[in-house]
Amino acid sequence: MKFIDLENWKRKEHYEFFHRMDYPQFNICMDIDVSNFMKFTKQKGLSFYYSMVFAATTVINQIENFKYRIRDDKVVLHDKIHPSFTDMNKNKEDDLFKMVTVELTDDICEFEKTANQTSKNQKDYFGLDKLIGRDDLIYITCIPWISFTHISHTISLNKNDSVPRISWGKYYKQGEKTLLPFSVQANHSLIDGFHVGKYIDKLQTFIDEME
Numbered sequence: 001m002k003f004i005d006l007e008n009w010k011r012k013e014h015y016e017f018f019h020r021m022d023y024p025q026f027n028i029c030m031d032i033d034v035s036n037f038m039k040f041t042k043q044k045g046l047s048f049y050y051s052m053v054f055a056a057t058t059v060i061n062q063i064e065n066f067k068y069r070i071r072d073d074k075v076v077l078h079d080k081i082h083p084s085f086t087d088m089n090k091n092k093e094d095d096l097f098k099m100v101t102v103e104l105t106d107d108i109c110e111f112e113k114t115a116n117q118t119s120k121n122q123k124d125y126f127g128l129d130k131l132i133g134r135d136d137l138i139y140i141t142c143i144p145w146i147s148f149t150h151i152s153h154t155i156s157l158n159k160n161d162s163v164p165r166i167s168w169g170k171y172y173k174q175g176e177k178t179l180l181p182f183s184v185q186a187n188h189s190l191i192d193g194f195h196v197g198k199y200i201d202k203l204q205t206f207i208d209e210m211e
Contacts, residue, residue, distance in 0.1 A: 001136070004068070004075040011190075015075065018188040024159055027185040028196050029150055034171060034180045037207035046108065049087075050115040052180075053140055054108050055210075056166050057083040059203045060138055061104070066199065068190040069135040070160040075190070078136045080104065084127075085140035087119045098122060101130035101137065108210075140166045147172045151183045162187040 006012055018024045034052075041051045060066045060081050067078045084101040100119045105111045131137075143151070148169040155161060169181035184196050 001076055001078050004077055006075060009075070014192070015189050019070075019073075019159060021159065021188070023157065024188045025155065025161075025185055026188050026193075027150075027152065027165075027183060028193065029148070029181065029183045030200060031179040032168075032182045032200065032204055032207070033177050034207060035176070035178045037210055038171075038178055040207075040210040044109065046112045047116060049142055049144075050112045051108060052142075052168065053083050053085050053115060054104070054111045055203060055207050056140060057081060057104050057138060059199060059206050060164070060166075062202055063195055063199055065191045065195045066138070066164055066186070068162065070162045070187070070189065071135070073160070076135075080136065082137055083140050084131060084137045085115075086142065090120060096125060098125040099127055099131065101127055101134075135163055138164050138166055143167065143169045146170055148181050148183075153185055159187075159189070162190055164191070 006015065009015070034048075037051070037055070038048060040046075041048045064077065067081055069076050069078065082102065082104045084099055086097045087100050088095075088097050098119070100115065100122055102111070102115050102118050105114065146169050151167050151169075153165050153167075155165075164187075165183075165185035167183040167185075171178050171180045173179075182200070184199065186196065
């Protein structure tokens, strides 16, 4: 991790402009094609959900702007971002979700196994011991019951909150394709629509090339 020299940062004007806003968050929703990725995870016997968490976080780390965070009106750049994701309890009688935080690894099979085991072992709902004091995360949630076209997140009115939120919904068929409703929420002080577009392009390529 390193601190950004704001005075000499090429993004200085954009940062200052949007950081004045009471609510600098923005959200973009789109569909991504998961046809190939579903085949890949099925062939490998992997959970589609944990595999998508892996893919979404791996590609986040390829774009610098998604690794910026605001701390006390200063900006830091993290070396690596890790996922904190929602998961339903394995106990079918419990319809409450929990937040599971794991370290990102380079291998999808290793990550999927770790995410699954960590979720099974976690007894509390929010795993605060892994969350408090950290901003080297992205927050991920899935709503597999709804093919949404828009989503908004609960969030404190804190303009320094700069952890991106990634969401997806219930996949659906369109001709030969399987499409997944997908959403990216970010702090405009650090991230623009250009970076979200770049992220989606890279994510689509990443899941298309898995074999």
